[in-house]
Amino acid sequence: QVHGHGGVQFQNWAKTYGCSPELYFQPTSVEEIKEILELARQRNKRVKVVGGGHSPSDIACTDGFMIQMGKMNKILKVDKEKKQVTVEAGILLSDLNVELTKYGLALANLGAVSEVAAAGVIGTGTHNTGIKHGILPTQVVALTLLTAAGEILECSEGSHADIFQAARVHLGCLGVVLTITFQCVPEFYLQETTFPSTLKEVLDNLDSHLQRSEYFRFLWFPHSENVSVIYQDHTMALMGWALWFWDYAIGYYLLEFLLWVSTFLPFLVPWINRGFFWLLFTSKGEKVDLSYKVFNYECRFKQHVQDWAIPIEKTKDALLELKAALESSPKVVAHYPVEVRFAQADSILLSPCFQRDSCYMNIIMYRPYGKDVPRLDYWLAYEGIMKKFGGRPHWAKAHACTRRDFEKIYPGFPKFCSIREKLDPTGMFLNTYLEKVLY
Numbered sequence: 001q002v003h004g005h006g007g008v009q010f011q012n013w014a015k016t017y018g019c020s021p022e023l024y025f026q027p028t029s030v031e032e033i034k035e036i037l038e039l040a041r042q043r044n045k046r047v048k049v050v051g052g053g054h055s056p057s058d059i060a061c062t063d064g065f066m067i068q069m070g071k072m073n074k075i076l077k078v079d080k081e082k083k084q085v086t087v088e089a090g091i092l093l094s095d096l097n098v099e100l101t102k103y104g105l106a107l108a109n110l111g112a113v114s115e116v117a118a119a120g121v122i123g124t125g126t127h128n129t130g131i132k133h134g135i136l137p138t139q140v141v142a143l144t145l146l147t148a149a150g151e152i153l154e155c156s157e158g159s160h161a162d163i164f165q166a167a168r169v170h171l172g173c174l175g176v177v178l179t180i181t182f183q184c185v186p187e188f189y190l191q192e193t194t195f196p197s198t199l200k201e202v203l204d205n206l207d208s209h210l211q212r213s214e215y216f217r218f219l220w221f222p223h224s225e226n227v228s229v230i231y232q233d234h235t236m237a238l239m240g241w242a243l244w245f246w247d248y249a250i251g252y253y254l255l256e257f258l259l260w261v262s263t264f265l266p267f268l269v270p271w272i273n274r275g276f277f278w279l280l281f282t283s284k285g286e287k288v289d290l291s292y293k294v295f296n297y298e299c300r301f302k303q304h305v306q307d308w309a310i311p312i313e314k315t316k317d318a319l320l321e322l323k324a325a326l327e328s329s330p331k332v333v334a335h336y337p338v339e340v341r342f343a344q345a346d347s348i349l350l351s352p353c354f355q356r357d358s359c360y361m362n363i364i365m366y367r368p369y370g371k372d373v374p375r376l377d378y379w380l381a382y383e384g385i386m387k388k389f390g391g392r393p394h395w396a397k398a399h400a401c402t403r404r405d406f407e408k409i410y411p412g413f414p415k416f417c418s419i420r421e422k423l424d425p426t427g428m429f430l431n432t433y434l435e436k437v438l439y
């Protein structure tokens, strides 16, 4: 008999959202998950599955049953010919990355952190950068789904293709993802080169930057023209080496302190942004390492974020408008950086890159020592601009959109909803976040 715990408090990574599930489960087998769903059906409870708990919103929260997938973390199969790996859905990418190196394989692209679970990552459409690369769920070639009725569906292009098209960005509302098969690539090294530039230069030469580097992204320092360009590209180097001109750790302790001081003196924020650009980002930096060690970087301390995808051709207009909005309202302060990344169009129903090459514009307000900093005016200005340019918000990150918005911005939204209603007619996998999005 499966056993759940009461009294567990769940909090996301940034400690910005939390909940108290009635019962908390950590199953070790598919049979146990089936029993939990059976119990939920008998008691008329809702169920939320959670992976790494990293989503900066309430998407993974519930007051019903919570299933934490951390013990469903095995590698089930490695197909060396096809370079595909099948894993249990709760495996953390940090573990998967290390395991893959044993087979000479790697994932072609990764987000900033890997303490996230395979099913959690795809559930919210996690992305990195690189215009020849899709968001992370495009690396999925098959998955298995346990539905509310207790049925196991094998989904891929060749089997339940419609459900597969929906389930690669599933929002946690289609059922319990049990296994995922990733298309991998041969293990590779990345060379990262960072160098300073200006917003004007980067926006004027966007196409050439995109062509010059496979994984190009840039950081803009609000309240200034400063930009840090980051190129990451395949390299043949066999030995990892890193060359840093500044001890980042010390820099970021100082940053947290100064941002905390600026909560009393907000006019300091533009100076902090400029000062840290000067300290950390004005010299050229290089490093070479295994791909996942270069893709991942430390997101030092807790933060609020928004990250919308707009059509790539709108990048320049949207960023210049955000800059103008900040210049015209000097009381609105914005922490650095605005991180600008790119991803290729795909055909996943709820992918922010559905049918269009996209630019993601991630804005941030840190929470120095856990203290919230006013962000409403910045958030509203940003959201207004994103909406104007046809933006689609990141599913994991806080946004104020509802079904009415999503029906306008996602051609496949009705199809996703009808698939969900068929798979989960009683709404077992819903929560407050999903009700807002789907109704």
Ligand SMILES: Cc1cc2nc3c(=O)[nH]c(=O)nc-3n(C[C@H](O)[C@H](O)[C@H](O)COP(=O)(O)OP(=O)(O)OC[C@H]3O[C@@H](n4cnc5c(N)ncnc54)[C@H](O)[C@@H]3O)c2cc1C
Residues within 6 Å of the ligand: 013, 014, 048, 049, 050, 051, 052, 053, 054, 055, 056, 059, 060, 069, 089, 090, 110, 111, 112, 113, 115, 116, 117, 118, 119, 120, 121, 122, 123, 124, 125, 126, 127, 128, 171, 172, 173, 175, 176, 177, 178, 299, 394, 396
């Ligand atoms: C420090 C930090 C850095 C980040 N960097 C990036 C980045 O570079 N790019 C980016 O796009 N995003 C980024 N994110 C966001 C992050 O990638 C997403 O929030 C991702 O979904 C987190 O994965 P998780 O395993 O923690 O998912 P969770 O937050 O645990 O869950 C996410 C969703 O998946 C569902 N779910 C999880 N497992 C299952 C399952 N087995 N079956 C069914 N549903 C399931 C949950 O119910 C929920 O709806 C970052 C977040 C943090 C905190």
